Structures are given as C-alpha cells and as structure tokens.
Amino acid sequence: MAERAHELKAAVREEDQDTLVAAAWLHDIGYAPEIGHTQFHPLDGARYLRDNGWPEVIVNLVAHHSGARFEAAERGLASELAEFPFEDSPLLDALVAADLTTGPAGQRFTYDERMDEILSRYSPDDPVHKTWTKARPVIGEAVARTQVRLGEV
Template sequence: MQAVGMKAEAVASILADKQDCDVLIAAAWLHDVGYAPGLATTGFHPLDGARWLRHVRFDDRVAALVAHHSCAQLEADERGLRSDLDAEFDREQSAVADALWYVDMTTGPDGQDYEVTARLDEVRSRYGPDHIVTRFIDRAEPDIVAAVRRTEDRLKAAGNQPM
C-alpha cells in the first residue's frame, strides 16, 4: 500500500484539479484497507474497505474509488457481489480512476514497479490458474491495460515518464 500511495503522490501532478490530486492520493493510500482482518466481512477487499471508509465517514468519492479500483466490478461478478457493489458505490470513470488503477496495477506486492502486463502475469502466477482472482484478471485485463495506457499517455503529455 505504501508504494502505491507514494506512486500516486508522484503522478498526481497530471491532474489539473487540486481536489482530484488529493482524492487520488487518499484513494491510493487506502485502496487495500479492506484486507485488514478487522474490516473483512465479505472477503472482497474493495467492498469491505469502501464500506469501512463510509462507516467512518470518509469522503464518499474516495470510498467509491476504493470500491471500484482496478476493475473491481468484474471480480465482484465472480464473487456474486456485483449488485451490492453497484448499489452502494458509484463507479467513476475519469483520469483519477485511471490513475488509481495505474498506480495499483504497476506496483507489485513488495512495492516493486511492474509493466502492467507483467503485473497481471505476477497476479496470475501467485494465485494459480483456477483461482477466482485469476479468472477475474483474465476478464479484466483489457480494461486494466486500457486505463494504465491512458494514464501513461497523460504522463507523457505532461512531460513525465511512466513509472
């Protein structure tokens, strides 16, 4: 989580609006909070984390970005939780959402930088071919890669190199 948060701090400058920068950074630092044992109720960390953020009255937009980070709606489908996710949290499609997916899906579990397709392969190898997460990644790959590429394009247009 720390590497994702720090990467968000570094790429937030591509967002013109200061509020968008702050929202991206907060969502990046908090995107995996739902893995915390005391917060896990469904076992689906985007939804568990977003529900906790809402419970503690954190910013609604941050909670929604956490709920839907990195194509979470497709994993929610796999887990039978899509209707809960969609009913409780709006899905934002924006440069901020893309940037959140970028910082998440180009950072490995030990904080190392990855090219997005290598990161997706890393996830698949960690979970194995029959795991629900692997099935989700297989379905989500085109959308995840597209969001990452859009962010890379924004970084290049701003004169920054993708990380």
C-alpha cells in the same frame, strides 16, 4: 504504491491530486481482518470508509479500484458493489495505474509484469485468476490513458 501515486499526480486535475494520494493510502484497507466481512476487499474497504465518514469520492475510488467490478461479478457480489457508483474518471485510471505498476513489495513493475505476477499467484480456477484474465485488456486501457495524460507515451 502511495509513492507511485505521487508520481502519477500530474495525470489528474490539480484539485484531485490530494484525493488520488489519499485513495492510494486507503485502497487496500479492506484486507484488514477486523473489517473484512465479505472477504472481497474493495467492497469491505469502501463500506468501512463510508461508515467512518470518508468523502464519497474516496469511498467510491476504493470500491472500484483495479477492476473490482470484474471480481465482484466473478464472486456474485455485483449488486453489493453497486452501492457505490462507478465513475470512469482520470482519477480512477490513475489510482488503477499506480496500483498495477507497483509490485507486492513496492517495486516498480510494468502493467504486463504485474498482470503476470498476479496470475502466477492464483490457480486458474481461482476467482482472482478468472477476473484478471477478463479484466486485463480493459484495465490495461486505464493504465494506458494515464500514461498518455502524463505524456509518457
């Protein structure tokens, strides 16, 4: 996924490229059991990074990566996620695109392949499944904007 972020660097301003790569390395840190207090990894990861003095821009990107606001709503954690301001930016779009065009083993996926892969792993009543059913078109736009910025489409 960090490798994919390198490929997508041109979709953000030059001064933001290091931030994109750093956020790509850190985005799933909230899965670490020692810091996974709420079991909602974008929130746990962002709190951990904030408490350890990481720059606000990286903390906020981790908090909001890959449709976290949709899953927070599904899990009743929207007010907790609101500790971290949401900024709809090319940087967040590129982070999302890097995450959602990479498979769980680092393989290259299209956005639709990745969505189908996620939905196939969770039962329809799981919050993750419900989240992605709602978030898919919205997050798809973030991926598409990144592709336009790269001149891929």
